[in-house]
Amino acid sequence: MPSRADPLWRHRPPALLWGLAALAVAVLLALNLGALGAVYRRAGPAAAVFGPADWAALRFTLLQATLSALISVALAIPVARALARRRFAGRRALVVLTGAPFILPTLVAVSGLLAVFGRGGLANQALGWAGLPTVSIYGLQGVLLAHVFFNLPLATRLILQGWSRVPAEHLRLAASLGFGRRAMWRHIEGPMLTRVVPGALAVVFLICLTSFAVALTLGGGPRATTLELAIYQAFLFDFDLGRAALLALVQAGLGIAALLALAGFTLPGMAMTGLDRDAPAAPGGMARLLDGIAIALVAAFLLLPLAMIVLRGAPHLAGLPASVWMATLQSLKVAALSVVLLAVFTAALALAAVWSRRAAPLLEGVGMSALVASPMVIGTGLFIMAFPFIAPARLALPVTALVNAAMALPFALRAVLPALHRAEADYARLSASLGLGVGAHLRLVLWPRLRRPAGFALGLGAALSMGDLGVIVLFAQTGGETLPMQLQRLMGAYRTQDAAGAALLLLVLSLAAFTLLERLIGGKEPRHAGT
Known part of the structure; x- marks a missing residue:
């Protein structure tokens, strides 16, 4: 009762x-x-039989999803740390704007990336002026570029939440004890990241696993075909429903395995509580410079394609x-x-x-x-x-x-x-x-x-x-x-x-x-x- x-x-x-x-x-x-x-x-x-082209699509899917997750999360860690410990004018607006790519329509983002990294984009123009060979945005590098563009803001938000859960009292105690970078990593940052990073990796991996529009526009041929794109081709062009279903089953199995890995490797949340007092002053010197560089580079990478979309589209x-x-x-x-x-x-x-x-x-x-x-x-x-x-x-x-x-x-x-x-x-x-x-x-x-x-x-x-x-x-x-x-x-x-x-x-x-x-x-x- x-x-x-x-x-x-x-x-x-x-x-x-x-x-x-x-x-x-x-x-x-x-x-x-x-x-x-x-x-x-x-x-x-x-x-249906899993043929050589399907194995190639499976390998490319796993490769691009794994690399996209690793690159996105690796870049997000220093950016999240910089945003967590720095306060500056326009910080909130910057966090909001850098989160825009995650909700951005894929084709819009692709058009912005092409304006910056495409054949006639700003990056290749700069390389040409410097006498260096241009680069192609199509293929694996283009898929990775687009996925990092989409998922870096999401990974940053997830990891930033982990930093926000560290009580200010812990940071003050670390400062009073004279913790250096290694001690901070060992006792505060490292334990927090071990609980946040696996979840961020799994989420980004799952998102990239079912990527369709990115592979459709930037894949660049059979060598850069994902399972989702192979399913689309099997249905629309070949009308091979058995192959489409088999590919879908394999893709679902990969997603379930990723979810199980997420459940198995993500540790329970840390028992961190505090009084929500102000955190101690962030370290200056080289740390301040590195934080500024991380924020500036990521802001340019995320906001420049958006600016190009506005500049190219407004007249038309x-x-x-x-x-x-x-x-x-x-x-x-x-x-x-x-x-x-x-x-x-x-x-x-x-x-x-x-x-x-x-x-x-x-x-x-x-x-x-x-x-x-x-x-x-x-x-x-x-x-x-x-x-x-x-x-x-x-x-x-x-x-x-x-x-x-x-x-x-x-x-x-x-x-x-x-x-x-x-x-x-x-x-x-x-x-x-x-x-x-x-x-x-x-x-x-x-x-x-x-x-x-x-x-x-x-x-x-x-x-x-x-x-x-x-x-x-x-x-x-x-x-x-x-x-x-x-x-x-x-x-x-x-x-x-x-x-x-x-x-x-x-x-x-x-x-x-x-x-x-x-x-x-x-x-x-x-x-x-x-x-």
Whole structure:
């Protein structure tokens, strides 16, 4: 029997909540297992064979994902340390701007990278002026460059959170004891990084594992083909569904192995507590110079492509063709529907997982399953299931929105669940002792503490959906393209001016969607008084 102070909803969660959670689980399982099963059934009894080209795609996928994760995290460590211990004018704005590439549409980022590192880009122009040979952005080096551009901000944020959890008292004690660089690393920085870095590596690896648009635009040939791109080619060009399903199964196995490694090697969180007093002054001299260099180089690497997108696209924004504006409307519809679905899925799974400890592993596991899923196989399976009953083009908008919501769900859960766990641990029994019902507890206790992570999660989902180029390429026909799909066609047709304007439009819309939802839902950031 629960005690009088034990929240009743933690023993008998509301039926509506369980219904929504069950619906979310059913939809996510259908998207993953159901789509894969449909591809296998359509492929027939003839089993696909893993040929030499598939082995090459597997090797390249593992190589680029591993190198991308290692390079991103290795570069993020000094940058996160510099941002953690330096305070300067514009620091917050710099952190926000350097985080933009993670929510940036892939094709927009690629156009910015081409402007800087492409054949006629700034980097090759500088090499030419210096009498040095130019470099190519296509192939492995281009894929790595793009993945580091996308994931360096994410890795920096993850590691910066680890530094922010080190109490100021520990830093003051280290300073009073005269700790040098080696002692700081041994007793404070090293133990923290051993708990943060494995998770950052696994997250970046999983993101790069299912990379599609980067390999499509910068892969540069059969030697630089990922499994996701091979799945797309097997379906669209060869219509070899058995091979597509086999490749998807291998890719899912790699993702599951990465998740298991993450669970096995990430150590429990450190028991660090403190009074949140001001940290001691950061070291000066050479340390200050190195921190400044790290921040300046990363800021230039991340912000210069964004600046080139604005400079090249602004003169052509007003003269965009009508097809671009029609595609923009389609993208806005997809993003709006995706945000609604993401909000329902996140709320149902997060609350059910926190209020039901027995079902929590299943609910969280299903919610995180999108990290190992192949969007191309999901789209292929849904296409096969819908084709006998309805024209797939008519489902382009809802299917794309649904898949985009599922792909953003792991990031939304990671943003909301920690805050929800803390709020329940701190206030659930107090709410029960005051006689608050479920509705009042949600409205008065949980929502004020979940607004900021919820706003971030939904803003991120909107931005990712706005710039996604995945399932839509299988379903949409002429007149039903989204803005990323239209941008790809403009780039393929060498309409560089229209492509530059469309890229800037997509950049503005993605950042606006993220900022608007984060501000409207999350509200203003509270001012802490140091307690």
